[in-house]
Amino acid sequence: MARYDTEVLVVGAGAVGVAVARELCRFRTRVLVADRLNDVGGDASKSNSAIVHTGFDAEPRTLESETVVHANPLFDRLCRDLEIPFIRCGAILVATTEEEEEALPRIMQRAEQNQVFDVEYLTAQRARRLEPALTSARAGLLVPGESIVDPFLLVVAQAENAAQNGVEFLTSCEIERIERSAQTFVVSSTLGEIRARFVVNAAGLRGDVVSHMVGIEDFTVHPRRGQFHVIDRSAPLGIRHIILPVPTKLTKGTLLTPTVHGNWLIGPTAEEMEDRCAHETTADGMEEIVRGAGRLVPGFDPRHVITQYAGLRAVRTPGGYHLRSFARVPGFIELSGIRSTGITASPVVARRALAMLRAAGLETQPDEDFVATRTGIPAFRDLDDVERAALIERDQRYGRIVCRCETVTEAEIVQAVQRTPGARDMDGVKRRVRAGLGRCQGGFCGSRVPRILSELLGVPLERVTRNGLGSELLAGPTRAPGDSP
């Protein structure tokens, strides 16, 4: 087993963990990020609504609302620097009943308490002018700052940029035990021992498990599941804003949102679960969200659904964001309770983590060689014909289209694998360059991408996985010709 030495160990490579890593990589500090999954961003940060919230509807005067409100404006720069798809599309909150209409002033007031001052009232007419599909709207609110992002690329781009600036990433590395001896933490993981002066707990849904390892046992975390349908971009929906229902006391309800890649999402459900692996979708859940979407957009046609997924919110008890350090465990930082807004909040949470680390004694010498930008993988799909021809000229593999629905070329897949941290499996390729995410859901590229992975990773085809050991795609070679049955 290997041994690793580092100054800061970040446990968890979700949106929060990688944001911390990227914050720290500006300094000459040794940072290691460990995640139990085969890739970065493999848990809540990959399966959510992908909205960068303004915080207009958050509970005022909480750490969460403050963090979210301050995080939203940071995204333009972050996404420009790191070439992350990000669109300021705005949201429309629609009231379809009298009762809902009466709730609007209260929501408006809350937005003002949260310092979100650009929310506007919409009459039914104006709502329909903005989104003709909202035929049942009686009134609404326009929230211009609500935006959409590719949450997975948000994670990958920050991880790549952090790696470029010297941060090390360990995947398939589960932290199992943390002991303290003198000034260091001695951490046992599935990949070996890690010694660190500081540990940042960014383990999301398993944050309680990690904090328990250092004797902090004043909270628990359980999953609240959210199921979604993905709607094909060819559906005649035409909706460009995020469409939100008026929340009830019980639930925030089903929303409908465009994605930065031109599809739409409808969802999520909110189901209290026990199992932290309860990622399954259910027949009831799928129907519930279609009904919900139908309330927002009458006549919503579910035939254009291409796939479903479910994400688990990390519900902390007691609730609320907790960004903490502890006198009795100096050097340990806990970032917990980041339940439904962590994609948005992550850059500000990372700043706070940095401040707490400094307060705990971390030295932060600016790194002269820090590179603030990262270039994305040029997407063939988004280029014009002249640019396309030039790319193929440079690299023939840009001329081989591997994913027909999303028009992803072999060259893009090769880059997804060769970057650091790179794709190691089908899901990793899919999330980085979208091969297999389109309407045929890998029917075509599902047999081509494994070959490319097998070649680049130097493993036989039957060892190529969907998302890590145990998820092999194939059982093995067929019998050699001539073998008797």
Place this chain on the structure above:
Amino acid sequence: MNRVACDVAVVGGGPGGLAAAIGARETGARRVVVIERDGHLGGILQQCIHNGFGLSILEKDLTGPEYAHHYVSEALERGVRCFTNAMAIGLSPDRRITAVSPEAGLITIEARAVVLAMGCRERTRGAVWLPGTRPAGIMTAGAAQRFINIDGYLPGRRIVVLGSGDIGMIMARRLHLEGCIVEAVVEYRGTVGGLTRNLVQCIRDFDIPLYLRHTVTAIRGTRRVTGVDISPVDEGGAPDASRSQTLACDTLLLSVGLIPENELSKQAGVQLDEGTGGPIVNESFHTSVPGVFAAGNVLHVYDLVDDVTRCALAAGTSAARFAADYEATGPSTDAAARIVPGAGVRSVVPQRLSAHLPDTVEFHLRASTEGRRRTLELTGRQRGTVYRRRCPVVRASEMVRATVRGIGASGDDELTFRIGENCGEP
């Protein structure tokens, strides 16, 4: 950038595309081009190594690759120019195709006529809303077929097949012969979705358990499939999860339908038919966009490749005529009459008839009812019944043919196909 000008450009080098190219050459088109994204011509047939192809058109019992080879040779002998490894990614209404290939780079093809022959793709888990976890080990039957027959890899060892389309049944047999355990073929409806001959030769002959009126209600396993729950469905079609049973397996194959592949058609503005999922065409296979024709599974899913070849030859012929004389055959939007599916009929091709009808027109229908001793009728608003024939057996999974003579004179602008109980005749 590469520029190619031609008389007829065919998108897709499967049996549909090849026959269209051959038909176009035989009708006198000089420059005929086929664009195929795969490394080889032959389309889906390359992976269909079972036999049963060509029985009607070639009067031989061939395997898929043999059948394909026959038409690949014919096309090449006739001087059809083929781009392989070339994916068409754009088609404009003025028949300009953009394709990309590693060798030739970006290719622009300006064609006097275009034949769409992109085939179809399989429906997936997401489209049928299968609940449960998302582990490895779920794939479409066609993808599994490719892994086994082209790549030489088994998708798993213990298999459940959902859906009893032809590919599903053929794959159940194939996996059984490869030494896998096929736990079940599970079908939602009361009859199999594919041809009766496949039910006999692939399922019954090998004693593979077939669960009719059942469906999968949950997928189990987090990394790799460990099992599926199957439940009976009641009369109303709702699954009864209280009577579910878990079948242990490591693989779930889906054979739950095919969808004509019409992304390019949509780009060009071709009107599609909701019933078939393919372009609306007239008797010359002319779509709503002038000079754009359709052939093979892109038009509607055929049962037999022999029919694909026959119809595609005709489509190629029409395309060549159009290329020679732009006005020879008007697009389906200039139609003199519409053909509509009535009671008992899900879809019909062609959907339009032009003013210059030939003496006979062959229609292909999908029934929406099943049963014995039915009557197929074509009636016009004004003229009443134009055609009537008895069908001993009608099955939703088997295409119904109708060769109708002399409708040209009917003068009706709308004719309806119906399949009903045997009416009257002894």
